[in-house]
Amino acid sequence: MKPVRAIVTVLLIAAVPVLAAEIPQSERRSGFSFMGPDTQAMQNDDTANPGILWVLDGEALWKSKAGAAGKACADCHGDARTSMKGVAARYPAFDKALGHPVDLEQRINNCRTTHQQATPLPYESRELLALTAFLAQQSRGMSIMPERDPQLEPFIAKGRELFLQRQGQLNLACANCHDDNWDKRLAGSAITQGHPTGYPLYRLEWQSLGSLQRRLRACISGIRAQPYAFGAPELVELELYLMWRARGMPAETPAVRP
Amino acid sequence: MPLARSAMLIAAAMLVMSVLVVPSRADEQGLRPYVVVGDAIPQSLTGMPGDAARGRALVLDRTSTCILCHSGPLPETQFQGDLAPSLTGAGSRWSEGQLRLRLVDASRLNPATIMPSYYRIEGLARVGPAWRGKPILSAEQIEDLVAYLASLRE
Numbered sequence: 001m002k003p004v005r006a007i008v009t010v011l012l013i014a015a016v017p018v019l020a021a022e023i024p025q026s027e028r029r030s031g032f033s034f035m036g037p038d039t040q041a042m043q044n045d046d047t048a049n050p051g052i053l054w055v056l057d058g059e060a061l062w063k064s065k066a067g068a069a070g071k072a073c074a075d076c077h078g079d080a081r082t083s084m085k086g087v088a089a090r091y092p093a094f095d096k097a098l099g100h101p102v103d104l105e106q107r108i109n110n111c112r113t114t115h116q117q118a119t120p121l122p123y124e125s126r127e128l129l130a131l132t133a134f135l136a137q138q139s140r141g142m143s144i145m146p147e148r149d150p151q152l153e154p155f156i157a158k159g160r161e162l163f164l165q166r167q168g169q170l171n172l173a174c175a176n177c178h179d180d181n182w183d184k185r186l187a188g189s190a191i192t193q194g195h196p197t198g199y200p201l202y203r204l205e206w207q208s209l210g211s212l213q214r215r216l217r218a219c220i221s222g223i224r225a226q227p228y229a230f231g232a233p234e235l236v237e238l239e240l241y242l243m244w245r246a247r248g249m250p251a252e253t254p255a256v257r258p
Numbered sequence: 259m260p261l262a263r264s265a266m267l268i269a270a271a272m273l274v275m276s277v278l279v280v281p282s283r284a285d286e287q288g289l290r291p292y293v294v295v296g297d298a299i300p301q302s303l304t305g306m307p308g309d310a311a312r313g314r315a316l317v318l319d320r321t322s323t324c325i326l327c328h329s330g331p332l333p334e335t336q337f338q339g340d341l342a343p344s345l346t347g348a349g350s351r352w353s354e355g356q357l358r359l360r361l362v363d364a365s366r367l368n369p370a371t372i373m374p375s376y377y378r379i380e381g382l383a384r385v386g387p388a389w390r391g392k393p394i395l396s397a398e399q400i401e402d403l404v405a406y407l408a409s410l411r412e
Contacts, residue, residue: 167382171382186326187337188338226387
C-alpha cells in the first residue's frame with residue numbers, strides 16, 4: 001500500500017464510530033424469551049392468544065369476494081394452508097415490477113388493486129392486520145429466511161445503515177439498544193434484541209394487534225426522531241434488514257408482547 | 259524544585275489550559291453561552307444555583323429520560339434503568355462543574371456514549387418536529403439537576 005493511501009485508510013478507520021458487533025447467530029433470542037411466564041402462556045395457547053381473533057377474521061376475508069373484479073384471494077390462491085405456507089417467512093421480497101422490496105402488507109394491497117380491483121386497505125386497519133396475520137400464521141414455526149436475491153442486497157445494506165444511524169433529539173441508534181444493550185432494562189422494560197419474529201402481534205400495551213411498522217415507528221418516536229410514514233421505503237428497508245438479521249429464527253405470528 | 263523549572267511547568271500548564279478552555283457556540287443557537295474548562299463547565303448556566311428538590315423531581319419524571327437508563331436513591335419507583343451507572347454517590351465522584359458538562363454534552367468526554375446531550379441542538383439527525391431546535395432540558399433544569407446530583411454524597 002502506498003503511504004498516502006495507508007494514512008487515508010487509517011484516518012477512515014479512525015473516523016468510523018466504535019460500533020458494537022452484531023449479535024452472534026447462536027446468541028439470538030426472540031422477544032418471547034424475555035417475557036414473564038404468564039405472557040408466554042398467553043402466546044402459546046390459541047384459546048388465550050387474542051391475536052387468533054384477527055387470524056380468524058383474516059381467514060374469512062381470504063374467502064370473501066372484493067372489488068370490481070368480484071374475486072376473493074382464495075379464488076386465485078386456493079387454500080392458504082398450502083399456497084401461503086412459508087410466504088411470510090421470506091418477506092419483504094423484491095418486486096420486479098416496482099424495482100424495490102415490498103412487505104407483506106404492500107403485497108396484499110398490490111393484489112387488491114391489480115387483481116381484485118379494490119381500494120388498498122389502510123395501514124393498521126382491522127382488515128389489513130387480519131389478512132396479514134392470517135397469512136403470516138401459515139409460516140408459524142418455520143425459519144425466517146429472506147430470499148437470496150442479489151437485487152435485495154442493496155436494500156438490506158440500506159436497512160442496516162438506518163439501524164446503525166444515530167437519530168432524534170436523544171441521538172440514539174437502534175443498535176445502541178438492540179445490539180449493545182439487549183440484556184439491560186430501559187426503566188421497567190426489558191430492551192430485547194428487537195427481532196421481528198412475531199408480527200403482526202398482540203401488544204398488551206396497545207390492547208390490539210399491530211404491525212411491525214407500528215413498532216418501528218414507536219421506537220423512532222421514542223428517541224424523539226421524525227417517524228417515517230407508514231409504507232415509506234425506509235421502513236421496508238428496516239423490516240428487511242431485521243428479517244435478515246433474524247434469519248433462521250422461527251416465525252411466531254401471532255405473537256404476544258407486553 | 260528550581261524556580262526556572264516550576265515556571266516552565268506553570269507555563270506548560272497554562273498552555274494546556276488555554277487549549278482546553280473551549281468557549282461554546284451555544285449563544286449562536288439561542289442557548290446560554292458556557293465555557294468548558296478541562297472536563298467541566300465551572301460556571302452555572304443561569305448564573306444562579308439550582309434547586310436540588312426540583313432536580314430530584316425531574317429525575318423521577320420520565321420526560322427527563324434520566325430514569326430510563328439510570329437508577330438512583332429513589333425508593334418511590336421500582337422502574338429504574340440499568341443501562342448506565344447508578345446516580346447514587348454522583349456528588350462524591352464529581353464536582354458541580356463536572357456534573358454540568360456531563361449533562362450539557364456528555365459526548366465531549368466520550369464520543370461513543372449513549373447518554374444524550376441535554377443542552378445541545380447541533381449535530382443531531384432527523385429530530386422530530388415537536389423537539390426540533392430545542393435542547394432536551396432548559397438551562398434552569400440543568401442547574402436543578404446539578405444541585406440534586408451534587409447532593410448525592412456517600
